[in-house]
Amino acid sequence: MTDDSNITSLAPESRRFALRLVEALLFASGEPLAASDIASRLPEGSDVDALLAELEHAYSARGVNLVRVAGKWLFRTAPDLSFLLKRDLTEARRLSRPALETLAIIAYHQPVTRAEIEEVRGVSISKGTIDVLMEQGWVRMRGRRRAPGRPVTYGTTEAFLVHFGLDAIGDLPGLEELRGAGLLDGRIPPGFAVPEPHDGPDLTADEDPLDPGDLLPSGLGEEQ
């Protein structure tokens, strides 16, 4: 703000009063006011444009600015302070059970296709479930399985390892450890195995790279 912005000390009494009135009118108004609206409330012969220009200048460096929008005037929070009027609420939520189960399968079975996830879960998974995991940054599309239909393969990310405190994907507990922790109960049929996950950047033998369009934001829709 420069010195000449100090409206009232420089202006004669009547001008000062007119400025105060314009200020109050604009402040209290529920909508932007045209110069003519303001003029109709001022003493006869007031130079509304000059008054508005003076106020505009006076407020130009303040937390609130007088701005002209669509030919009308209004007070508005200074643009550089607009962050004050936004509040980012980061809502901490627990992952839903389907999402958690899907994530677990992706973690252990990666690279894994959606059909394979559904096979383990025994129920189909909604597209939203994988989307939530991808938005959270824990799951990514890795490539496409070299198989009929070329389904997308999913895997976990570095952010996944960080969040779950894993040094490497190989640190996920295996069959014996799961059993030892009491998470799997005793009788395990022959042939039952916990796979060795692979989350490296390099593709596995039966993976092809993703198609160019797969990584577009809208490209999440695969395997309809």
Added chain:
Amino acid sequence: MTDDSNITSLAPESRRFALRLVEALLFASGEPLAASDIASRLPEGSDVDALLAELEHAYSARGVNLVRVAGKWLFRTAPDLSFLLKRDLTEARRLSRPALETLAIIAYHQPVTRAEIEEVRGVSISKGTIDVLMEQGWVRMRGRRRAPGRPVTYGTTEAFLVHFGLDAIGDLPGLEELRGAGLLDGRIPPGFAVPEPHDGPDLTADEDPLDPGDLLPSGLGEEQ
């Protein structure tokens, strides 16, 4: 407006920024903000009280003033411009004389029961009278008097303080003289105890909490 009101040209950059923030926050809000609300949006270690005092002073001669109501801060138009602004703004509903007297008695004598209000006025008051004040948001049920019949006690609200431009209930006009004359006292002859109106959220010694049903919309009916 005096020279030192020219906040920003005199203040160092960081203080100037803090002042702009406070100005913007208060300007954007249609409701009074507590100093603590403002502090939570400012850089760590800002002296909110000093910033508020500076803004209050800077705006004291403007068309818009910064005032403290109900212990919170609010920008509002200057009172001397009232007659010029009033024209197109809808006027608040006029209160009937019984409603107004009842409001005054509640404000000065709170916590107060309906029977006590009637004793001061010398006539019975209709249920509608208190309902109007409650609908307006100026009066609330506080609790129940620890006395036979457990009558509901009434008091004023924060909205009451805001509407009438009072910083605290102790700022009621003429409170000191009334207290000195013993006129705020119930039955005891003048000159004995000197009660003060109490509008705090905590109950007084002779109040019990409201019953659960009292706060239901239809629960206004008490003391039939």
Added chain:
Amino acid sequence: MAEGKDGLIAEWEGAERRANRPDDETLHVDVDGFEGPLDLLLSLARTQKVDLARISILALADQYLAYIEKLRELRLELAADYLVMAAWLAYLKSRLLLPEPAAAEGPSGEEMAAALAFRLQRLEAMRDAAARLVNRDRLGRDVYPRGAPEPVEISSKTAYSATLYDLLMAYAAQRQRQMVSIVHVRKRQVWSLADGREILTRMIGRLAEWTPMEVFLSPYLVTPEMRATVLASSFGASLELVREGRVLVRQSGAFAPLYLRDPGAEGADD
């Protein structure tokens, strides 16, 4: 009654005083616009043009009684409380004029007069307070808040959290379900009638003696869960074979062992 009107009240209430209170019309009968005896007394008191603290209660009682008398001459219906007040004031007057009895019960005349003066003062004080309150710069009437407040925009983002333990539990639970379902399929393996018939047919040629059915089914009764289905199917098949004349069945009593024999070996033990 215009002379009785309070200046302050008139300022903000004015001519609307009577019209503006439909809500308590039912509660009292106005006496020319008064709200009850106390209101009337207060108006009368003001005609004395002295501080209410120094008012003559005796004179006030006379004024009130004279006023009520005048109304009764006009045959106006008076609300009961005006008459009660008149009676009380007449009593108060007598107490103030007569010497106090030596052993008076209850408050003295002076005390009653002081209490009435106090009530009048208090009512007036509250009316003044109401007038001062209502004449303050009221928000929305005299002063205005920001007309177009800029609300705080809240953008919410969800950060999901889960622990490694949650993850492992979710994984193990699913795999466990998968395991259980595999076992389940095996358990539900059932012998059909055809299976029973095939086994029996294969055995029949070797049954020269009465032989308990369980004996030659023993190779198939390895697990307890197979027992019921094997026995049931075999028994059903045996009945069918009996009907066809290809086997004989004997049982000595309910739930006793079933014996089978080849009909071709007839007479071997008869």
